[in-house]
Every structure is written in C-alpha cells, then in structure tokens.
Amino acid sequence: MLTHSQITSVFAATPLPSLILYPDSDFTVADANEAFLTKTGATKVDLLGESIFDISLGEIPLAVPELKDILKKVRITQEAVTMKLPRAGNSGRDEIWYQLTSLTPVLDKSDAVDLIIFSFGEVQNTDLLTEENSSSADPGNNFPFDSYTSDNEKDKILQMLIERIKEQECLYKISNLDEQILTIPELLTNAVNILPRGWQYNEVAEAKIEYNGEIFTTAGYKETSWSMSAETNIRRDCPLAVKISYLTQRPIHDEGPFLKEERNLINSVINHLSLKIDKILTKEEWDEKQELLDKAYKLARIGTWEFDMQTHHLHWSPVTKEVHGFGEDYEPDVESTINLFKKGIHREIFAKAAHDAIEHAEPFDVELKIISGKGDERWIRATGEPEFEDGTCTKFYGISQDVSDRRQAEEDLLLRERRFRSLVQDGSDLIAILDSEANYTYVSPTSESILGIPADQFIGTNAFDYIHDEDKLRLSGLISDLSTGKRIYIPPYRFRDAEGNWRWIETTLTNMTKDPAVGGLIANSRDVTEQIHQQQQNLESLKEKETLLAEIHHRVKNNLAVVSGMMQLQATEEENDEIKDRLNDSIIRIKTMANIHEQLYQSNSFSKLAFAENIQALILNIKQTFQPQTDINIDFNCENIELNINQAIPCSLIVNEVITNIFKHAFLGREEGNIDINLSECENQRSLHLSISDDGIGFPEDLDTTKSSSLGLNLINVLSDQLHASHHYKSTDNKTTFVIEFEKDELKGIGNSLL
Structure with missing residues (x-):
C-alpha cells in the first residue's frame, strides 16, 4: 500500500489537474496539485480547508447536483467513478468542451476510504451532432452526459479516461516500489515489467531500462522504429534511460504512435526512478561506511581504560586521553571523568550505566556527548565490562572511541x-x-x-x-x-x-x-523566454495600434475642423440672422467634439480624458468664438477628474449648450459678468457633480425647461437621459445655476455608444 508521502509524490507529478478530498460530510479539500492551480488560477490558500461545493472555479464546474451523491457513492462503495461534465462558458453546439472527471478512493490500512483523488481532463466535441445523433443517446446511462453527446463520442471519452487511469496506475506502482529494501537491479527489474501497462497499446508494448551499462527488458522486448524514450544522469556519470517500443505499427497520434500524455508519463517515471536510485546509492554508501566502522570496532582497541575497584585507581591509555581532549600528562579520576559527560541526559545515562554494571554485572555500550578537555563537544562511544571475583566487582574496564565523524x-x-x-x-x-x-x-x-x-x-x-x-x-x-x-x-x-x-x-x-x-x-x-518574446511582440503591435489610433483621432479632428470651417464660411455669407445663429451653434458643437479628439491624440490615453482641462479649453474656445462685448470673468474651480470618453463627449456637449446659452443671452446690455464653473467627485469617487453659474439676467419667469422647443434645451435633456444623469436649473435674484450629477461608468472601448 502506498504511504501518504508516496501518494503525494504521484499526485504532484500527474499532468491532470487534481484535488485530494477528505471523505467527510463536506468533502473538504486537502491538497491541490500544480496542474490544477495552473488550470484554474486559484491558490492553495483559496482551496485548502474549503468544501468542494463552496468553490467557484470558472471553467471547471463543481456546482453539479449529482456530484455530492456520486462522492457519497465513492465513499461507500470504495470504487472509482468517471464522469463527463460540460465546461462552464460553452457557447453554441459547434464547439463544446467537456471536463472529464475521475473520482478515485484511496484506502487506509483498515480498508476504509482515507482520501479521494478528484482529477479533471478536458476534451472538445468538434462534431455538430444531428437530431438523429441526439435522439439516439441513451437517457439511462450512468454518467451525467448531456443530450448532445453521441454514443461514439462517449466511447472516445471513456477510452480517454481509461488511458489516463492506466497512466496514473503505472505511476502509482512505480512510486510504490520500496527503495529501502530493493537493490538497484531489483528495482529496475520490477519497474521494467510495470511500464508497458501504462501505455495505450499495452498489448504490443515492451520496455527497456538501461542503467550504467546494465540492461533490463521485458521478456518480449526488441528494438523497433515505433519507440519513445527518456534519458537522465544520476550523480554525474551514471546514465539512466527508459524506452518503450511497440512491436507492431499503431495509428499516429501526438508523437508518432504515442500520446502527449505518455511523454509526460515517461518523464515522470524516469524522475521517480532517478530519485529512488539516488536514495539506494546513498544507503549503500552509508552501509559500507557502517561496515568499515564495525570492523574497526572489532579489530582495534581505539582507546582503553581500566578502573581498580580496590585501589580506586583509574588508568587511561594515551589514545583515550587524546579521544577526550587531554595530553599525555593528564591523570584522570572517577569524578572528573563523570563530569566530562555533558550535563543533563548524557551525564545521567553514563552514571546509570556504570552503576548497573557494578551492581548488577550489566556491561554497557553507549554513545554520549562529552565536553572535551579542549572545550569542544564530541560524541564518544563508551563501553564498559565489569570483572567479578567471589561475587564482588574488582575491576572495571572498557574502551573509548571518538564517533563524532560517524554521527556527523x-x-x-x-x-x-x-x-x-x-x-x-x-x-x-x-x-x-x-x-x-x-x-x-x-x-x-x-x-x-x-x-x-x-x-x-x-x-x-x-x-x-x-x-x-x-x-x-x-x-x-x-x-x-x-x-x-x-x-x-x-x-x-x-x-x-x-x-x-x-x-x-x-x-x-x-x-x-x-x-x-x-x-x-x-x-x-x-x-519564460517564449512568454517574454511574445510580450515583446505584443508591445510592438500595441505601439503600432496606438500610433494608428492617434493618427485616426488627429484626422477626425482635422476633418471636423474642415467641416466647421466650411460652416463658418457659410455663416459669413448668410444674410438671414436666424440661420446664421444656428450655423454658429452647430460650429461650436462641432468644435466641442473636435477638441476632445485633439486631447485624445495629444495624451497617452485613448479612452479617458482629463475632464477639467477639457471643460476649460471648451469654454475658452466658446468665448473666443462669440467675442462678447461684455467683460466676462470665468472662474474655474475644478478637481482633476478622468472621465471615460463615452461619458466625456455627451457631458461636453451639455456644457457647450449651457455656456453658449449664457454667452448669447445672460449678459445682454451688461458691461461685465461672471461665470463660475465647479467640478468635483463625491466621497465614493464614483459620482460626478458639475455646476455652472452666472450672475446674468436669469431665465424668463414663464420658461418650462422640460417642454421648451429650444434645440439646446432638448439636447441637454436627451444627453442627460443617456448619461443616466439628474440635472436641474435654479434661479435667484443674483444668480442662475445649472447642476448635473451622474455616476461615472468605465464603459469599454472608445466609441461613444451613448450617441
């Protein structure tokens, strides 16, 4: 049975987007592999600890009514289930994408479901099914296929799922080979016989593994032209190669007769084998070192000591003195020897071992830390053997060995x-x-x-x-x-x-x-070389498009300037004052739109305007056009607000109508006048407030702005409705004010969909 670490290793290596679920009532997410995170754009923080039914993942549909019942069935029956779900975001029947889903239970030592592996694969239905295909679909099938899926397509989908399961089973079995007990030949012999089962045409598949000059093959292996291989090096000079050969020709797929998923499989297999071989080599190296150390213990008395229980004399050999960090002149005693062992558990263990040896004739062999005569920490192997005469311990002797290197x-x-x-x-x-x-x-x-x-x-x-x-x-x-x-x-x-x-x-x-x-x-x-090169190409393409867009705005502005110029010529030749006034009104409106296009091609943005600058340029342009006899002072109190062009154009036209009306009517017979412009955002920065005030003669008392036949007032009403804006006029003894408020909206594109 695979351990949790082995399951996690295979789970991480599988190319299919996958989740690991706990079999609790909510089927909580325990883990997600890299393929799943890449596919969905989610992070582990978003997923871990959440119920599978509380997660929204875009194209991968999880909110399926049947899913909870199917998960319960897997938990009870302990059998794997595969199903097909329509991917979220499908549009039309010509190109329908599906998520292939497999639910695989993982059992613990007591044969209860410990985990459920939830894997996804993706396929496309490229055939537009006829009504005959749809009507022939079996309504009683066990999987939640939709009504547009033909029997032939179901077979293909199920076959694809079977291939993915075979590949995962192959990888599971390779991962389950225990490098702790197997030699390298045993590992590779087992692995080579597992490999063919993971391939699509396993009935004609044979395998070969070559490691460091040794070759391991299945019984029927032979070289053919229909093969797939992977190679790597272990510890610099130990090459490892894995090869799968088909004995007979098979249909062409992604890589000859092989699937692209099989390329992922063979790469994962060779990675697993290289890691296992490296661990076996490490273990063999350690075993060799341990054997040498054991021989040294048996063949050499590294350092000796002896204690006479009657005279209380303690003798150390020169090597023992060196092991403990002292010179040849050092004369040890029992108390100082015990105090050499590191205070705490090490000293306590040695004191107890010595006591038990003397009192109960129990020899000891311990490895403990000492603080040497030079002040450094060392691992010492100390053995002790008591010698008894007539039931009394008369001598106590043993060896001391510095085992710091082995411990390290x-x-x-x-x-x-x-x-x-x-x-x-x-x-x-x-x-x-x-x-x-x-x-x-x-x-x-x-x-x-x-x-x-x-x-x-x-x-x-x-x-x-x-x-x-x-x-x-x-x-x-x-x-x-x-x-x-x-x-x-x-x-x-x-x-x-x-x-x-x-x-x-x-x-x-x-x-x-x-x-x-x-x-x-x-x-x-x-x-990320390919991504960077693609980004550079995209930036170059974007720069070209921005240049083209700026040129378009420039040409539009020039064309509007030509139109307004022609209308100005017409106005100068027109003798009818009413027609001349209407032409001048139209000229100002055209200049208003031309001014916006001019700002666009002069700025770095083709979708937003600095609206305060736009209003100021617009009003000054109107003042220059009318050249009034009255000395008019204009006070701008405007915040720096960026406005989407789709709202900037109609709002600018509204300002044009209001300002034009003020210049034409508000200061008749007056020597001077004042206009105040206030532009601000509300606290939430989503609403815009614009007020235009003048101290002119005001509106006629009988004026109804909602029923007026004036083109300007009608334009204001229509454009305000299109902006979903509220607007009103108020007139006092000293001032007339127009107020408009609306919600800022980030409309996409630069075309004015409101006009």
Whole structure:
C-alpha cells in the first residue's frame, strides 16, 4: 500500500489537474496539485480547508447536483467513478468542451476510504451532432452526459479516461516500489515489467531500462522504429534511460504512435526512478561506511581504560586521553571523568550505566556527548565490562572511541533527506540552493533540460557569472534585502545557457539560511523566454495600434475642423440672422467634439480624458468664438477628474449648450459678468457633480425647461437621459445655476455608444 508521502509524490507529478478530498460530510479539500492551480488560477490558500461545493472555479464546474451523491457513492462503495461534465462558458453546439472527471478512493490500512483523488481532463466535441445523433443517446446511462453527446463520442471519452487511469496506475506502482529494501537491479527489474501497462497499446508494448551499462527488458522486448524514450544522469556519470517500443505499427497520434500524455508519463517515471536510485546509492554508501566502522570496532582497541575497584585507581591509555581532549600528562579520576559527560541526559545515562554494571554485572555500550578537555563537544562511544571475583566487582574496564565523524555522517544523511523532501522534484522547474555569496551548493537535474548545463557543473560556481550584466545590479539588491525566512519573486532576467544564448528566467527566492536542512537560499526558477518574446511582440503591435489610433483621432479632428470651417464660411455669407445663429451653434458643437479628439491624440490615453482641462479649453474656445462685448470673468474651480470618453463627449456637449446659452443671452446690455464653473467627485469617487453659474439676467419667469422647443434645451435633456444623469436649473435674484450629477461608468472601448 502506498504511504501518504508516496501518494503525494504521484499526485504532484500527474499532468491532470487534481484535488485530494477528505471523505467527510463536506468533502473538504486537502491538497491541490500544480496542474490544477495552473488550470484554474486559484491558490492553495483559496482551496485548502474549503468544501468542494463552496468553490467557484470558472471553467471547471463543481456546482453539479449529482456530484455530492456520486462522492457519497465513492465513499461507500470504495470504487472509482468517471464522469463527463460540460465546461462552464460553452457557447453554441459547434464547439463544446467537456471536463472529464475521475473520482478515485484511496484506502487506509483498515480498508476504509482515507482520501479521494478528484482529477479533471478536458476534451472538445468538434462534431455538430444531428437530431438523429441526439435522439439516439441513451437517457439511462450512468454518467451525467448531456443530450448532445453521441454514443461514439462517449466511447472516445471513456477510452480517454481509461488511458489516463492506466497512466496514473503505472505511476502509482512505480512510486510504490520500496527503495529501502530493493537493490538497484531489483528495482529496475520490477519497474521494467510495470511500464508497458501504462501505455495505450499495452498489448504490443515492451520496455527497456538501461542503467550504467546494465540492461533490463521485458521478456518480449526488441528494438523497433515505433519507440519513445527518456534519458537522465544520476550523480554525474551514471546514465539512466527508459524506452518503450511497440512491436507492431499503431495509428499516429501526438508523437508518432504515442500520446502527449505518455511523454509526460515517461518523464515522470524516469524522475521517480532517478530519485529512488539516488536514495539506494546513498544507503549503500552509508552501509559500507557502517561496515568499515564495525570492523574497526572489532579489530582495534581505539582507546582503553581500566578502573581498580580496590585501589580506586583509574588508568587511561594515551589514545583515550587524546579521544577526550587531554595530553599525555593528564591523570584522570572517577569524578572528573563523570563530569566530562555533558550535563543533563548524557551525564545521567553514563552514571546509570556504570552503576548497573557494578551492581548488577550489566556491561554497557553507549554513545554520549562529552565536553572535551579542549572545550569542544564530541560524541564518544563508551563501553564498559565489569570483572567479578567471589561475587564482588574488582575491576572495571572498557574502551573509548571518538564517533563524532560517524554521527556527523548520520546527521548529514538526515539533512540530505530533509532537503529532498523540501524541494519540489516535478521536472518542470529548476531548483537550486545558493550560499550567502550566491555560490551554488545544490542544483536539480532539470538544469540540463532547461539550460543544457549538467547540475554538477554549477556546484561551486557563482550565480552572477551566468546573469546578464544589465540585470546584475537589480538582482544583487533584491538578494541583499531578503531577510531570513522571507520569500520574494524576482521578475524575469537574462541567464546564459550552455550555448551562450540568453534565456529569460523568473525566480522565487526563499531565504532559509537558518534552516539546518538547507543552509542557504532556495531558488525556484522557470524558463519564460517564449512568454517574454511574445510580450515583446505584443508591445510592438500595441505601439503600432496606438500610433494608428492617434493618427485616426488627429484626422477626425482635422476633418471636423474642415467641416466647421466650411460652416463658418457659410455663416459669413448668410444674410438671414436666424440661420446664421444656428450655423454658429452647430460650429461650436462641432468644435466641442473636435477638441476632445485633439486631447485624445495629444495624451497617452485613448479612452479617458482629463475632464477639467477639457471643460476649460471648451469654454475658452466658446468665448473666443462669440467675442462678447461684455467683460466676462470665468472662474474655474475644478478637481482633476478622468472621465471615460463615452461619458466625456455627451457631458461636453451639455456644457457647450449651457455656456453658449449664457454667452448669447445672460449678459445682454451688461458691461461685465461672471461665470463660475465647479467640478468635483463625491466621497465614493464614483459620482460626478458639475455646476455652472452666472450672475446674468436669469431665465424668463414663464420658461418650462422640460417642454421648451429650444434645440439646446432638448439636447441637454436627451444627453442627460443617456448619461443616466439628474440635472436641474435654479434661479435667484443674483444668480442662475445649472447642476448635473451622474455616476461615472468605465464603459469599454472608445466609441461613444451613448450617441
């Protein structure tokens, strides 16, 4: 049975987006793999501890009525279930996408459901089914297929699910091989016989594994032209290769007769095998060292001591004195010897062992810490054997051995195991450990596939030797500012590969210098060269479009200027004053719109206007056009407000009508006048308030602005409705004021949909 750590390892490596659920009443999310997080854009913080039914994940539909019943069924029957769900966001029947879902129970030692693995695959229905296909669908099938799915398509979908399950089962079985008890030949013999079962055409599939010159094959293996392989190196000079061959030709898929998922599978298999082989090699090295140490214990009396119970004389050999950190002239005694052992548990254990040896004739063999004569801590192996005469202990002797090196080797092995557990070995990212000077102390094997540089070539070199000169200063500052236990994201920078080309790399850097299992900076890096090149192309394309858009606004402004100029010529030649006034009104309206287009092509934004500047330019332009005899003072009290062009145009036209009316009528017969413009946002910064006041003659008493036949007033009413704005007029003895308020709206695009 797989352990939790093995399940987690396989779960993380599977290319299918997957969740691990607890079989409780809410089916709480226990874990999510990287494929799921990438697919959904979610984070583990969003998911862990949440009920599967409370999660909204866009294209992956979880709010399906049947899902809870199906999960309960899996928990009770302990049987895996597969089903097909329509993906959220489908539009039309010509191109329907589906999520293939498998629910796989994982049992504990008591054969109860411990976890449920929830995996998703995605397929597309590219056939527009006829009514005959739809009517032939079996309404009684056990899966929630929709009515547009034909029987043939169901078979394809189910076959695809079966292939994914075969691949996962293969990876599970490989992961379940116990490297703690198997030798490398036993491991690879078992693995090579498991491999063919994970491939689509397993009836003609045979496998070969080659490691360090040794070859392991299935019984019927032979070389063919229909093969798939993966290779890696273990510990620099131990090549490992895995190969799958079909004995007969099969249909062409993604990579010859093989599926792209099978490429992911063979890469995951070789990663798992390389990690297991590395652990076996480590164990063998440790066993060899332990054997040598055991032989040394048997063949040599490293240091001897003897205590005479009658004379109370304690004798140490010269080597024993050296082991304990003293010179040849040192004369030991019992009390000082006991006090050499580190205060606490070490001293207590030794005192009890010596007491039991003397009183109960029990020899001892212990390893304890001492504070040596030189003041340093040492691990000492101490053995003691009592010698009795007539039931009385007369002598007590034993050996002392410094085992600090072996203890350190054991601790190093434990630290190395913890290091491997702390790093993600999924084969997609480059993982490295750097010391405080940015020298590499560990690099994952993926360095060769990503950069073409074997991992061992990095060791001892400095990271900045590979980084582009223009990026070094930025990265140096980020690294120096990173405090212990903190993590930062380093945006893309250039990194030289084996061929001298610059690759764009992004890195997440974590400072774990205080963690004895790591003792450095963990760098998790990813090659984003293709994304950067695509971004650069997009930026160039965007720049071209912005230039074109600016040119369009410029041409529109020029064309409006031509139209207004022609109308001005017409107005100068027109003798009818009423027609001339209407032409002038239209000229001002056209200039209002031309002014907006002018601002757009002169600014950095093609969708928003600095509305305060727009109003000021508009009013001054109207004043210049009318050239009134009255001395009119205009006071602007306007906040810096950006307004979407789709609201800026109609609002500007409203301002134009109000200001034009003031210049035409408010100050007739007056030598001077005042106009106040106030523009502000409400507290929530979502509402805009605009007021225009003048101290002119005011409105006629019988004027009804809602029923007036005036074109200007009608335009104000229509444009206000289109802005969903409220507006009103108020007139006092000294002042007439127009007020308009509306909600700011981020309408998409730059076309004025309100007109």
